[in-house]
Amino acid sequence: MPPSPPSKPKVRVKPYEGPAGGYGSLYGMAKVALHAAPPPVETGRQLLRQNKAEGFACVSCAWPKPAKPHPAEFCENGAKATAWDLTRRRCTPEFFARHTLTELLDWSDYDLEQAGRLTDPMRYDAANDRYVPCRWDEAFATIGAELKALDPTKVTFYASGRASLETSYMWALMARLYGSQNLPDSSNMCHESTSVGLKQSIGSPVGTVLLEDFEATDAIFFFGQNVGSNSPRLLHDLQKAVRRGVPIVTFNPLREAGLERFQNPQSFQMVTGQATKISVQYHQPRAGGDLAVLTGLCKAVIAADEAAQATGGLPVLDHGFIADHTQGFEAFAAFCRDTGWDEIEAASGLLRADLEAAAAVYAAAPAAICVYGMGLTQHVLGVENVHMVCNLLLLRGNVGRPGTGPCPVRGHSNVQGQRTVGITEKPELAPLDILKAQYGFEPPREKGWNTVEVCEAVLKGEAEGFVSLGGNFLRAVPDSPRVEAAWRRQRLTVQIATKLNRSHLVCGQTAYLLPCLSRIERDEQATGPQTVSVEDSSSCIHASFGDKTPAGPNLRSEPAIVAGIAKATLPPNSKLDWDAWLGDYALVRDAIEATYPDWFKGFNQRFHQPGGFHRPNKARLRNFSEATGGKANFLKPSSLSATGFEDAPDIFRLMTLRSNDQFNTTVYGYEDRFRGVSGGRDVLFVNRDDMRSLGLVEGRRAGLATVAEDGVERTMSGLRVTGYDIPRGCLGTYYPECNVLVPVGHHAQGSMTPASKSVPVRIVPE
Template identity: 75%
Template sequence: MVCSALRRDLGGGEPLAPRPVVTKPFSDWEPRVPTKPKPSRRVRIKPYDGPAGGWGSLKSIARVASDEEVLPAGELLRQNKTGGFMCVSCAWPKPAKPHLAEFCENGAKATLWDLTRRRADPEFFAAHRLAELRDWSDYDLEQAGRLTHPMRYDVASDRYVPCAWDEAFAAIGASLRTLEPKKVVFYASGRASLETSYMYALLARMYGSQNLPDSSNMCHESTSVGLKKSIGSPVGTVVLEDFEQTDALFFFGQNVGSNSPRFLHDLQACARRGVPIVTFNPLREAGLEKFVNPQSPFQMLTGKATPISSQYHQLKAGGDLAVLTGLCKHLIEADDQARLNGAPPVLDHGFIAACDGYGPFATFCRQTGWKSIEAESGLSQADIAAAAEVYAKAERAIIVYGMGVTQHHLGVEAVRMICNLLLLRGNVGRPGSGACPVRGHSNVQGQRTVGITEKPELAPLDVLRAMYGFEPPREKGLNTVEVCEGLLKNEIQGFIGLGGNFLRAVPDGPRIEAVWGQQALTVQIATKLNRGHLFCGKVAYLLPCLSRIERDDQATGPQTVSVEDSTSCIHASVGERAPASPLLMSEAAIVAGMAKAALPPNPKVDWDAWVGDYALVRDEIAVAYPQWFKDFNARLRQPGGFHRPNKARMRDFSDAEGGKANFIVPSALSATGFEDAHDVFRLMTLRSNDQFNTTVYGYEDRFRGVSGVRDVLFINPADIERLGLAEGQRVSLATVAADGLERRHDGLRVTPYDIPAGCLGAYYPECNGLIPVGHHARESHTPAAKTVPVRVIA
């Protein structure tokens, strides 16, 4: 049913450009080069009260398939399967026994996006100056299609012009040799494989740079810092099988319906066996309310949805610290009362006795008044108590969270408060319980595992020195925010981007774009064009790479790569699709080409052999990280992946501060980092369900009832009345910033929405320019994109 539906245009959604009837097989199609963006779209805004999944999901996939002019069924049926390729979008785990269609709406869109028939080839770039392309939308830039040739920026014509690979590598190497390594940045997005990431980190360190920021810096760095101090592990403690054994699920700031829809299968199974699912989120997200499984003929025919959340609490943005304090307070005081009455304890005192810091933490919770908790959270004591009672009755509980927790000024403290709640009842280190941070991009966690990190203590530098005979840099490198600060101070000389859309994803985008050209060298490795490619250093190259979906033929034959999911399971990924262009190189081959051109020969590093056989790279990874990757090649194709050991999951907290799990007292109840005022709102930047990270697949945010437009401001109806605004009116947002710089975003359409009073929502990445570089999580430097202080200007 799914496959046949994918072959049809099911109608609905945004109007499509006319398309001819396609009768030829895909292999006979010729690439199509777009010449200009599509005309403006019909705008429709109407409340949505339907489920996640269902026919809406299939229609959305069919629309993108029609738009990209591809027949996707064969590839989609290989997606997330043993022997197939791992999804290029989110990092949700891949089960050992997959569904017939082990892909979700956004995963399918990501695959279709890579398989597009459109090509951004030399003809395209000859027709468009970069200054012109900067006026295109994010959607239209990527609609230009797959990159086909290595390109060099020609400043005289303001165009990318084709070049040979050897020319590109030689120029990049020559430029790198003239720069100061400590002023060159090696950025990585979350899409590159473990093999490529290991080679890339080695290239950077052999060159002399510890500047290895990645997209983790922008999303879950607060998790890495927060969990490490509390329980000793920088990653979550849950695996997929834990959802089959849990007694309760708690969600904080994670939009499963748009960001990890395959997770809905596990949630549906939990809901059907009576597991309470308690959600705390400022917005009511469809995926956490009800779900129609597209693989269930009964649900598809009847439309009968499975309810997901048993309790849904719309807290204020940044109110997680207050809610978590209230939950802990209720449990501690209920335990106090139980002990007075001789009743069974509420808390796991045996477990708590093996932890540090419970006394001060319990005192903090007892002394914090409910009035303050209610004011900062936006919820009543009764609502918080109802949720706490669910937690108290559950023998095993999992807490799931996302960037709604991490992207605040006190995001690290919010993560630690999640740990506090888990520790109260011993919900770490036993089946069916634990912390489950949901990572965004596929393999973003895995890149950290094999050395993509600006923190020298997280890389096995002594082992690398012994393996390859060089002295790695030992100082701390630059994270993403520090790279932005360095660019504004003209202290960065070169930037190499292994995927991603750095300029569009970072805070203070317009300010960073304005200084980007000061750099001597910029290199972007990518599959498709994005805004970050339109700003160039004095020497600049745009290098096209294979997608993970495509066949990667090297000297020893077709290659397999590996990725790590959100639960620390390692999976093999095999691409079979013919490459979009015969000139594409693999990411690993591009990294090796730059390394050979920039570094002196090293007899202990055979870049060519590594590119010829990725299994050799995995052997190197196994030597550098034996605690995780012993027998890497032998275990690689295990169905469901093999799990990378996690000490905290085994109740070994020896890597935590002091060698024990720690209760840590928060410094405040509000995570925002700024004072509320009558005219200051808390802005949350949001993704639509037609989007993944900065990639916009279309203009259909189905779950919020928005079609054909992204310049939208979601606002509480009472705030609209209080400000004297009208629905549909165009307004501006201006950041309230201590640095005194003006940051303003114009032309947003006032849209009444079920959002807490005093909070606003608007789309990412369009509103990233409102986030000051200095507005970030205090300890992790994660941009605080979920609570930006702004004023509304009519």
């Protein structure tokens, strides 16, 4: 029986001095598994199948799955996600009979997760403010009738990054057949700046790095990516690189344990107590200071090349590559020369000497990789951050060679793949003419709503319906209290999920909660057990096969739910047989191959191979932007600060943070081991010098107030003041709780990614 929510825990802070990995990781996994209460033997069996060619793809992050996996090819967070999918806790109709939705709104994200796996389709009964059980055929019929009565251009079909390629393709096709182009997904909230920025710089919306490139590189640069919490399996590749002498240089406002030291749980380090030092240089720029950092690096590399030419030394820049494969170099080089070091130091928060030392490492490396995360993308000028990463790489021809390239680290396990197979609000990114011929319909060609535009439409009362394939949209979006308050005005909301979250508790006038199988569970259809596929962040496609007995007899697979909604909503189509697809997912893969023949040739024959098969990327072959004759673009930034607002003595740059006991909005526990925080999440990380100047006291409470010109008051109170190694003028607190402070209009230019890594706030003592 799921527990009632416990009393609010008390925050405790104790500095963490250990490495990433090691016994701390094992303890973290064990503690969460104890609360999740999965069957021990089955959990062990499934963990040994995780990220293996004959097993299932992790439902957590999208880091590549190696062709030759480790015996335990999972990380701490991946194991936590698996434990909670295997939990013996059940969120049954009896649970909803005991609790109104208004009551459940007072539960924390952690408490809702504790309720366990959803077991039955549920309909919202507004008169009693409860979910009540219903039949699947009733749910599909009502959803279909409601959708038919709505304006398709005002209905959103949202997808989180967890659904398979097969489900995602069916989802996008259903939406377009219905007449909606509103196909946002979780990429809008995190890496849309990557999709836009990389496309403009190198002609590809995704990174060019494969797992094997980490074995061939000579230097690795990290920008705004917390490997220890967000993609721990990468630490194995970093450890191998360090052992062969590859320098790793890190730029991150916070010192993250995973980029300092790593103790490999699958090695003798567990016996000896030793750990591998990861970064040879670790620099802490101000939040939003990466444009200045990257300008400084480029300036130093260009200056080193000019000095070498003057003395007859070897060139530092790859002049042949620049001439043959790029355009815009001279204007960019002039910008770097003209930008003074005093400006760069002021904007970055780093010293010239430190930036020149980092640039020297880059200049000496024959091949280099740049790894980055949301620390670059979630700023007002996040797209320009991505441009600057590409500029740095292009200077030395570090794109399209072994051991080189941009490596954006994606979050959800198939978020990149969903965009690949058509989940996009941008008509130019979907093969609409092919779909038209393939299925005999006229797809909508106007631009649809992205995540921010959905929020804006909800606030304006223009949104009529929201159908969600997984995710926790209301908790993940900016301005969450305002969006939540307006949400109920929608006529229809439908949520497809494995476990309960806050988004399920705020309903439209007609609302359904539909439980689906986990990727770990056996998906039995007419032709037998089914296999699905996912795309990792290196554009490799992998098979995923679940064999666990489902959590309940009344669950349906995601493809079955999509097909059920589609059949109830859409008119018959002689070119499309939803039942046949549902009976054999190989037919869906054949359809994907027909729509995307260049990317998915031989899909059914290739996706089982160890390590997956690589979806072709022209930029990896140095065939860059078609608009510029196959050349990459050097692009100048418009500012040295990516924040989008002016500094002032009382305005701080707030960064949203995730603990190592959570994945996106899913909170598995109250431990943030690497930051030394336990027992709670209402924490405000403050530079100790800023604390002294403001008269703040360790352990006391303070609040935050957003500085915005839209007249909306946004505040957050009751945060424990915690001195931390964070740059002056910067603050940190936990996501998603701090989304109350992020204005919906505070987003990246060009991509509309919420700018959650530099929110202008004032501290309000309490």
